[in-house]
Amino acid sequence: MPPQASRKVIFDTNVYICAIRGGAASREYELLLASLPSTYLCSVVSSELYVGALDSRGTRLIRGFVSRSENVGRIVTPTHGSWNEAGRILAEMGRREPKYKSMFATLLNDALIAVCALQVGARVCTRNEEDFEGIRRYKRFDLEVIGGSLRSENYPSS
Numbered sequence: 001m002p003p004q005a006s007r008k009v010i011f012d013t014n015v016y017i018c019a020i021r022g023g024a025a026s027r028e029y030e031l032l033l034a035s036l037p038s039t040y041l042c043s044v045v046s047s048e049l050y051v052g053a054l055d056s057r058g059t060r061l062i063r064g065f066v067s068r069s070e071n072v073g074r075i076v077t078p079t080h081g082s083w084n085e086a087g088r089i090l091a092e093m094g095r096r097e098p099k100y101k102s103m104f105a106t107l108l109n110d111a112l113i114a115v116c117a118l119q120v121g122a123r124v125c126t127r128n129e130e131d132f133e134g135i136r137r138y139k140r141f142d143l144e145v146i147g148g149s150l151r152s153e154n155y156p157s158s
Helices: 013-025 027-038 043-052 056-071 080-096 098-120 129-136
Strands: 009-011 039-042 123-126 143-145
Touching: 009 013, 009 027, 009 098, 013 027, 013 043, 013 123, 027 039, 039 043, 039 056, 039 098, 043 056, 043 098, 080 098, 080 129, 098 123, 098 129, 123 129, 129 143
Parallel strands: 009 039, 009 123, 123 143
Antiparallel strands: none
């Protein structure tokens, strides 16, 4: 089910990757297309997409998508305060749930995505339920989980 049409949404990297891999017939592709008028691109997500581009075709695809998002003014970048808030969230998670300490490297980007969503009043839409629900215990934000849960060790991007 697509996020509410009038509601801003930031998609996590894994949704874009599933759409790219699955093509136009995939559920994720349809979701991205249906949500386009209210979609914002987090610069953390665009960075992760570039890191994961396997060839020049992938890089061109991402470059085109990012430039279109830039042209319509729908890029959300973490502010200095957002970086600090993400650090505070992770520190609290580590104090209360030490199992997360070993996951800080991967959780930092997810925390930044969540805080960026708060900057613009958007919902985070992801397939990564476990990590975002963990972050959500320390910072409230709107979250929509699609499909099945993805564990970070099974899916390289956030």
